[in-house]
Amino acid sequence: MMASAIRAEIRQWLLHRKLSRAPLANIAIELSRKALIRVYAAAACLVSMLLATWTGAFARALATDRWHTFLTLDGTSLLSASRHAGTYQSGMLPVLLVWAALLIVTPAGFTIAFRAAVAAAAVLGYVRFSPPSFAVSSTVASVSGWLRRFDDYCSRNVMLFLIGSIAVAYMFISNAAGVSSRLEARARRACVGGSASTVCAGLLALLVLLLAGWAATVIRLGGALPAAQQGSTYQAKYLLILVLIAVFVVQVSDSARWLMTAVLLTSAYALGPGAFVLPAVLRKSVGSGLFTHIGTAWGADALWAALFLYVPAIIFGIYLVARLRD
8 A cells, every 4th residue: 555655656746747847848849949940040041141242242343344335245254253253252251140140139020130131231242342351260261262162163154143143042031031020029038037137138238338339439430440449448438337328228118219319329429429528437447458359359340340240239239128128
C-alpha cells in the first residue's frame, strides 16, 4: 500500500511538472518562431538590397556614358559598367549587413522599412556614395570577393543579369515584407515585462539620444575627424543630462512622442550649441575616452556613418522604445 501511494505521488508530481513546463515551452517555441521569421525577412531583404545596389550602380555607370547613346553601347561598355557596379556592391556589403541587422529588430507591422531599405540601397548605388572604411572581418571580406567573382561571371550576359536582378530583388522584398507582416502586431511580454521593460526602454532611449547628438554634430561640422571628436565630447559632457531625459521619457505616457521631442532638442543643441547655456553642474564629462574611441573610429567617413547608419538606428530606436512602453 505504501509503495503504491509513493508511486501515485511520484506520478502526480511528474504530471504537475509536465503541465507547468508546457506554458514555458510554448512561449519559447513562439519566441523562436518569431526570431526565425525576423532573421529570414532580414536575410531576404539583404539579398534585395545587394541586387538593388548593383542595379543602381550599373545605371549610374550607363548614365555617365550618356543615356541617349544607350542603344549604341557595345559589349565592352556594358561589361565595364557591370564591373564598376560589382565593385561598388561588394564595398557596400558591410553597410547593408548593418541595415539588415537593424531590420531584425524592426517593430512588427513596420513593413515599410524593408521596402525603404531596398529603395535606399538602389539610390546609394546610383549616386555612388563611398561607403565608410569598415574594418571588416576576413569572413565579410571573403564574401565581398565572392560577390565580385559572381558579378564578373554573370556579366557575360549583362542585360539578362540586369533584368533578373530586378525581378529577383522584387520577389525577395515582397516575400520579406509579407512574412514580416504576419508577425503579431502586439508586442509579447512573456520574457520582458514590468520594471525590466522600463529598464530596457530607458537604456535604448539613452542610446538614441547619444546617437542623435553625435550625428547632428558631425552633420553640422561636415564629417571630418574633428567633427567626430566634437560629437564624442558632447556625448561625454552631457551624458548626465541625457540620462535624466531618458528616465523621464520612459516614465510618461506616449513615450515615442516624448522621445522624438527629446531627439529634436538634442539635435538642435548639437546643431547650434551656442543657442543656450546649460548649468555647469549638469555638464560633467563622463566616459570621454570610450566615446572618443567609438566616434573617431569612422575617421573621414563620419558623415557617411551619421547619415546612413546612425539616422536609421535613431528611427528604429524610437519605434522600439514605443513598442516596449505601449
